[in-house]
Amino acid sequence: MTLRLGMVAGEPSGDLLAARIMQGVRQRVSPSHYEGIGGPAMRAEGLDAWHDMRALTVFGYVDAFKRLPSLLHTYFDVKKRWLSCKPDVFVGIDAPDFNLRLELQLKQAGVPTVHFVGPSIWAWRYERIHKIRAAVSHMLVLFPFEEEIYQKEGVPVTYVGHPLAQVIPMRPDQAGARRYLGVDGEARVLAVMPGSRSSEIRLLAPRFLQAAQLLARRDPALQILVPMVNGERRLEFEAWLRRHPVPNCRIIDGGYRPQGAMAEGESAARAARPAAWNVMEAADAVLVASGTATLEAALFKRPMVISYVLSPTMRRMMEWKSGQARPYVPWVGLPNVLARDFVVPELLQEAATPQALADAAWKALTDTVYGGRVAERFTQIHESLNRDTPALAARAIVEQLQHGTG
Template sequence: MTWRLGLIAGEPSGDLIAARALAGVKLADPDVRPQGIGGPHLKAEGLDVWHPMNELSVFGYVDAIKRLPALFRIYSDVKKRWLREPPAVFLGVDAPDFNLRLEHKLRRAGVPTVHFVGPSIWAWRYERIHYIREAVSHMLVLFPFEEAIYKKEGIPVTYVGHPMADAIALEPDQNAARIRLGLDQHARMIAILPGSRASEIKLIAPRFLKAAQLLQKKDPNLQFVVPMVNEQRSREFKSFLSEIPVNHLRIVLAQEQASGISDPIAWSVLEACNVALVASGTATLETALFKKPMVISYAVSPLVRKMMAWKSGQERPYLPWVGLPNVLLNDFVVPELIQEDAKPENLALEISNLLNDQNRCDRIQNRFMEMHHTLRCNTPQRVADALLSIVHKQT
C-alpha cells in the first residue's frame, strides 16, 4: 500500500545523506512516496520537491535575518500541506532551527516525527534537549556517544552510523584518485578545503593560502589541490589567490568530475592528497574517513562570534575539541587551530610537522580506521528499519 513520507533536508550535506537513507527505504518498501524539500541527490532518488533546497539554506546569522520572510513563507506552506494531508511519518534531516519547529507542530497534530542528525547539543546549548523531547518522536543519531545522551533524557533514539562511512571505501586508492583528477602521481600533495560558504572563503582562504606560501618556501615542489563546490565559490577563492599567489595549485570544480563518478568532488581530492588543511565541519569527518592526516582550522568574524556567544549563552563549546574526528575519538588526534590561533605561521608549521613525520601519520591513520569501522554500519538500512517500524505500527 502506498504511503507518504514527508522529508526536509536543508543543506548539501543533508541532501546527500538523506538521499542515501531514502534509497534504503525504497529498497525495503518501493511503495513509499517521498515529498518535501531537498536538493539534487534527493530529487534523483524520487523526492517530489515542493521547494528547492537552496531556498532553505542560510549562511550565518545575518543571512538568516535577511531571509526570514522567505523562510516563513516556505515553513507556512509545508506546514499547511502536511496538516491538511498528514504523511505517515515525517523525517527532518539536520536543519534543526527549521525542522524542529515544524516537527513540533506536526507531532502535536498526530504525525510521527523522526529527526535524523542530532543537533550538537553536546557542544552548544544543551537546554535544547527539552524542546527536542516535545518535538521529536524518535531521534536517529550519527555518532555512538549521542545515543547515551538521548536515552538519559528519555527520548527514543537509534544509533544509525554515518552514511558517508558506508559510501567511502575503507582503503582509499590514492593513485586512482590522482588519475581521475589528472594529478601528478609522485608529488607530495596538500588538499586545501577552506569551506563552501562565501563567509568561510573570505575569512579562511587567505590564511590557508598564506600558509601554502610559507610551505612552498621550504619545499618549492609541494603541490596543492582545492575542491570548489561551484563557480561562484571558485571566483571568490581566485580573487584571494591573485593577491596571495601559490605555485602548483589546482582548483577542481565539481563539473570536472569524470563521468560515472557520483561522489562529491572533495572526496576525490581527499583520496588523492597526502595531508589536508581543512575548515572545521563535515569536511573534517570526510578527511578522516579517507585516512588523511589533517590540520583543522576555523575563524569567524568578531560580530558572528558575539552573536554565537549571545545565542548559545557560552563563549566556547562544552568539549575541548571542535573537529569531529577529535570529538569522536575523544582525543586531540589532529591539531586544531581556531580563531586567533589560526595564523598562517601556525598552520604551516603543523602541516609541515605532519608531512615530515610518517610514524605520526601512521598512528593517525590507524585511529581513523578504527573510527571508520565504528561508523560503518549500513546506515541506509538502519534508517529504513526505523522509519518502516513506525509506519507499520500505524497500519
Template sequence: MARPSIGMVAGEPSGDLLAASVVEALHARAPQFALTGIGGPKMQAHGFEAWYPMQKLAVNGYADVLMHLPELLQIRRAVRERWLAERPAAFVGVDAPDFNFSLEHALRAGGIPTVHFIGPSLWAWRGERINKIREAVSRILVVFPFEEQIYRDAGVPVTYVGHPLARTIAHTPDRAAARARLGAASGARVLALMPGSRAGEVRHLAPRFLAAAKLLQIRDPALELWAPMANAEREREFLAHASAVGGLKNLHTIVGGSHDILAACDAVLVASGTATLEAALFKRPMVISYVLPRLSWWIMRRQAYLPWVGLPNILCRDTLVPELLQDDATPRALADAAWKALTDEAGARRLEARFGALHDDLVRDTPALASQAILEVAGHG
C-alpha cells in the first residue's frame, strides 16, 4: 500500500522559508505522511520531497509570467494530474497565488481537500479574488490578524496562525554578535542591499541599489555593503551588475545569510515583499523600492487599493518608511533616503518602538497552528 501523502507547492524563497517550520511540524505530528511537490532547500532539509526545482515558479510581473507561461502551465498540468491520480490526503498551496489557486480549484473539484497558507494581499489589490478563493480552498491560513475577519465575512473557512517569522526572529537582535559572525567592522556603518530573490527583481533593482550605494560611499567611504542572495545564480547576476556600476568598496555577498545581515546592519535598501517584514521584525530602518516592466506596473497601479506597497507601512497603517517605486527609484533618490535611514538616530528609535509592537502582534505558535489545521482538513486532526 502506498504511503499516504500531503501535497505542497511553494514557489519562491520566501515561501520556502515560511513553509519550512510547518513541514517540520507536520513530520513531527504525523510522520506517516510523505510531503511532496514543489519546494525549496529549507523545506527539503525537513524531509520534503521536491518534484521540481522551486526556481521554476519564481517569476515577477505580468511580462515575466508571459515569457515563462508555457513552462509554468506544463508544470502545473503535470503536478495536477499526478495528484489527481495519487490522491493525497490534502494539498497545501504556500503563497504563489497565481500558480496555486488554479491548481487548488482543480484538485478540490477532484475531491482533494485544499489549504492555502498565507492569504494573498487582496486587501491591497485584486479584491475580486475572494470569490475564486471561496471555490478553491477548503481552508485558508492567514498570517496577519486583521485578515481573519475579511475571510470569515466572505464565507471562507479561515484560521489565523500568526507569522512564522515573528517566532524565529529575536525581539531584540544582537547587532554586535551578528557583525562578529559576518566579520563586519564593529564601528562602520553597514547598509544591507536586498534587491529580491527573483531574476526580474535583481535585473530591475540591483543596478539602482548599487548605483545608490556608490553615491553613499562618497559620503561615507567606510560604508560596508552586505547583500544576501537567494542562490548562486542570483549572486552571479548581482555581482555582474556591481561590476558594471564599478568603483564599489567593501561589498560583500552571501548566499543565504539574510538574518545575520539584517541583524548586523544599520539600514536596508529592500525590494517590496516579505523581506520588508523581516527588516521590520529586526527593527531596522529601511527604504522600500520596486520596479516592474511598464505593462506590469500599469496594470498593478490600476488595481491598487492602498496608498502603500510595503508590508511595514500597510500593517502599521502609516508611512513609517519611504517607498520609492518605478520612476521614483532613481539612484540619487534611493541614496538620499538611505542616508537618512543610516544617520537619523531619533528616527531609528521611533521605528524600533513601532516595529516592536508589530512584532508582538504577529507572534503565535505558527507551526503548531498551521500543521493542526492542515491535518484537520486532511481528516487526521
C-alpha cells in the first residue's frame, strides 16, 4: 500500500525542511507518494507539484492583498483536490496563514493534519493557539522551548530539532568555502544578506550597501560577498548596487561555479548547497536580515549583525492585526531568542542607520575575542538543535495513520 502525503511549503526555507521530512518518511514507509505545493528541493525528492511554492511567497498583508486572487485560486484548487481524494496525512510546512486554514478544513473532513514549524506565538499573537488547536492533529516544532508551550495548551507536539543543525557542519570549513568561491584565504570577508523578498531588498539593500561603503573606507581590501536566492532578487539588488557602488563586491547565486581547481566531489557538494551557505562559511562576519538566515549564520558560528526595516504602512498593519507594538520577547533574531540573550546586535527600524550597521559589523569583523565568545554560544545552540529531525518527524507523521485527526 502506498502512503499518500499531502504537503504545502511556501518558501525556500520550508522547501528544504520539507525535503528532509520526505526523506525520513520514505525510510519508514515505502512506497510513498507526495503531492501538493513545493519548490525544487521537494520536487527533487519526488513531489507531484500541483503548484510551485512561489504561488504562496508573499510578504505581509500588502503583498498578500495584491496577490489575493491568485492565492485564493491556489487555495481552493488544492482544497478541492484533497477533499475529493483525501490524502492519508496532510503536512503543512510553515506558511501558517495558508496552511492553518487548509488544515482546519482537512481535519474536519477526517484527514490527520501535521504542522511543521510552529508560528511564533511566543513573540506575536499568542491567541493563535486556539486556531492551531482546532486545525492541527500534531505539531512538530523546531525549538525546545516551543514544546512546553504546546503541551501546556493541550496540543499534541513533538520537538524534532532543526534539520539544518544536522546538515550544517559543527565545525565550518572556511578555507574550503573560500577555495570554492575564489576568495583569498587571508582576506577580511563580510557576507551581506539583505533578504530573499523584494520588499526586503528595497528596504535593506540601500542601508547595507551604504554601510559597506563606510567599511570599505576603513579597510579598502575588504571583500563583500552577497548571495542571491534567484535571478529576480539579483536584478533588484544590482539596481541598488549601481546607486551605491561598493568596491570588491561580488554577487553569488545558485549558478556559481568555482574559479580555481578543486576536487570534483567537493565542488559538486558545494554547488548543491544554497549559495548563502558557501558565502556564510567563507565569511568572517555577516550583515543579515532577520529571518531563517540568522539561524544559518549561527550554525556556521559567524558573528553577525541582525537588522530589519518595515515600511510605515506595513508596521501599522502589523500592529493593528497583532494588537502589539512589539514582540512579547525582547529579541527578534532567532539566535538571540534561542540564547535568551543579546548575543549579537539587533538594529531595527530607525536604529538601522548605515553608520550604526557599519560600526557593529566592524566589531564583528575585527574583535576576535568577541567573535570567539559568539562562536561558543552558537556551538551550544547547534548542539541543542541537533536531533534526528527526519526520523522524528517521519515517526510522528506515520503515527497519525493510527491516531487519526485527534
